[in-house]
Amino acid sequence: MWLSNSSIGRKVVMSVTGLALVLFLTFHMSMNLVALFSADAYDMICEFLGANWYALVATVGLAALTVIHIVYAIWLTLLNRKARGTERYAVQGKAEEVSWASQNMLVLGSIVVLGIALHLFNFWYNMQYAEIAELTNVTVAGTAVGPTEGAKLIELTFASPVYTVLYLVWLTALWFHLTHGFWSALHTLGWNNKLWLKRWQVVGNAYTTLVILGFAVVVIVFFLKSL
Amino acid sequence: MDKNISFTLKIWRQKSPKAKGAFAIYEMKDIPGDTSFLEMLDILNEDLVNKGEEPVVFDHDCREGICGMCSLYINGHPHGPEGAVTTCQLFMRKFKDGETITVEPWRSAGFPVIKDLIVDRTSYDKIIQAGGYVSVNTGAPEDANTCRISKEVADEAMDSASCIGCGACVAACKNGSAMLFVSAKVSQLAVLPQGKVEAARRAKAMLSKMDELGFGNCTNTRACEAECPKSISIINIARLNREYIKAKLKD
Numbered sequence A: 001m002w003l004s005n006s007s008i009g010r011k012v013v014m015s016v017t018g019l020a021l022v023l024f025l026t027f028h029m030s031m032n033l034v035a036l037f038s039a040d041a042y043d044m045i046c047e048f049l050g051a052n053w054y055a056l057v058a059t060v061g062l063a064a065l066t067v068i069h070i071v072y073a074i075w076l077t078l079l080n081r082k083a084r085g086t087e088r089y090a091v092q093g094k095a096e097e098v099s100w101a102s103q104n105m106l107v108l109g110s111i112v113v114l115g116i117a118l119h120l121f122n123f124w125y126n127m128q129y130a131e132i133a134e135l136t137n138v139t140v141a142g143t144a145v146g147p148t149e150g151a152k153l154i155e156l157t158f159a160s161p162v163y164t165v166l167y168l169v170w171l172t173a174l175w176f177h178l179t180h181g182f183w184s185a186l187h188t189l190g191w192n193n194k195l196w197l198k199r200w201q202v203v204g205n206a207y208t209t210l211v212i213l214g215f216a217v218v219v220i221v222f223f224l225k226s227l
Numbered sequence B: 001m002d003k004n005i006s007f008t009l010k011i012w013r014q015k016s017p018k019a020k021g022a023f024a025i026y027e028m029k030d031i032p033g034d035t036s037f038l039e040m041l042d043i044l045n046e047d048l049v050n051k052g053e054e055p056v057v058f059d060h061d062c063r064e065g066i067c068g069m070c071s072l073y074i075n076g077h078p079h080g081p082e083g084a085v086t087t088c089q090l091f092m093r094k095f096k097d098g099e100t101i102t103v104e105p106w107r108s109a110g111f112p113v114i115k116d117l118i119v120d121r122t123s124y125d126k127i128i129q130a131g132g133y134v135s136v137n138t139g140a141p142e143d144a145n146t147c148r149i150s151k152e153v154a155d156e157a158m159d160s161a162s163c164i165g166c167g168a169c170v171a172a173c174k175n176g177s178a179m180l181f182v183s184a185k186v187s188q189l190a191v192l193p194q195g196k197v198e199a200a201r202r203a204k205a206m207l208s209k210m211d212e213l214g215f216g217n218c219t220n221t222r223a224c225e226a227e228c229p230k231s232i233s234i235i236n237i238a239r240l241n242r243e244y245i246k247a248k249l250k251d
């Protein structure tokens, strides 16, 4: 199968799973913004998604995408280490065209994984999982929260400065990951030429910044509200 | 007139492919600025030979930037810190008096060291042999006007064709990927009508040879493009990806 036994095929898998995750992030971010305007509307979304069959199917799909992306990322990195060999240069110069993010995608990705783990613990466990496990209430920071009371959960989580900072670090790592990932994914698909290389980089940076700001603004606003 | 400069050379010496290498230090005195980097090494070697020592072994041939043989990793950059030149076209005036200049061979698993600064680059020849040619019998040359090619396309093919197969792209790449070279060699033919016919087969054959030889997976870091002495663009890599994906989807 060329998607696993050729270098371009493996890159196509990285690219397609990465782009699908970007699409997911976009939807997720848009829904979060609702919490800024109305707690009731946000809880309605939480109830609508919750642990209904379509939300569960989507969750499984999303988990599969994430796992494939990570497994391929580790596999690719190991293959590339091997191709690089064991000898290292005594003096290693830098070229300004080479972005820092592009050289550190696995490191950035690893921070993202930790962020995802924290996020699952903070939210998924208390919402979708709680619903699956048929819990009526979970206790967060000494307060009882129902599985569809998303707005309240956000409020409780970001009242903590530690969580606020951790989430912002996570978002920053994701921002760096995508400043390279976005255009790189399109390049991998061959959707690029002299003109579009610069355009995709600008579009990628702008899009990434908007998505990340959308997430960050919710975190920051709820933290400030808690003061 | 260029000034004469004196500097310290820190050169990688390695007796054989399996032997453990180490840096040797040489002091160079009063080297004229208009000496090329390879001429400077010639001066060093003459001195070493006169002293009865083993000369430093390095690859070179044309010494005019077209053959791709010269291959030194100088002060952290393939072909030296100056952009868009080969080692043979790099001049000592680009260095400072009293500087330490570190010279290393390409370091990548695909290019194992043979001796000192020479690495084995036959893997590139193997990739070309896998499909980097046009296999139709063209017969006697036809009239040029019967096959018209626009200036833009001709320029693009020419830009890709300027790759000299030196291997600096692999040397610079943290993934040990040969994609810039392979993509240039695929593109120079793929954009022209004579080469288009076999474009899909060529892309598949050359890429699978590259993978088979153990080169890495390209992650678009752009280090290759930045260090290429011929300024080959990564746009070629996008074209190779496109050709390859199209060919695979058709299969």
Ligand code: HEM
Binding pocket: A011, A012, A014, A015, A016, A017, A018, A019, A021, A022, A025, A069, A070, A073, A074, A077, A105, A106, A108, A109, A110, A112, A113, A177, A178, A180, A181, A182, A184, A185, A186, A188, B218, B219, B220
């Ligand atoms: C929300 C999460 C994530 C998104 C949206 C995302 C997105 C992307 C995109 C678009 C690419 C570019 C693909 C290409 O160049 O063809 C990419 C590459 C990569 N990602 Fe992720 N990623 C995410 C999480 C992760 C995680 C968790 C890891 C690893 C632990 C990771 C590791 C990598 C690596 C190593 C690359 C390869 C570098 C490259 O191909 O340029 N990513 N990612």
Ligand code: SF4
Binding pocket: B162, B163, B164, B165, B166, B167, B168, B169, B170, B180, B181, B184, B224, B227, B228, B229, B230, B231, B232
């Ligand atoms: S693409 Fe550039 S760096 Fe790579 S082999 Fe060709 S000329 Fe050398």
Ligand code: FES
Binding pocket: B059, B060, B061, B062, B063, B064, B065, B066, B067, B068, B069, B070, B086, B087, B088, B089, B164
């Ligand atoms: S010796 Fe031929 S390119 Fe440098």
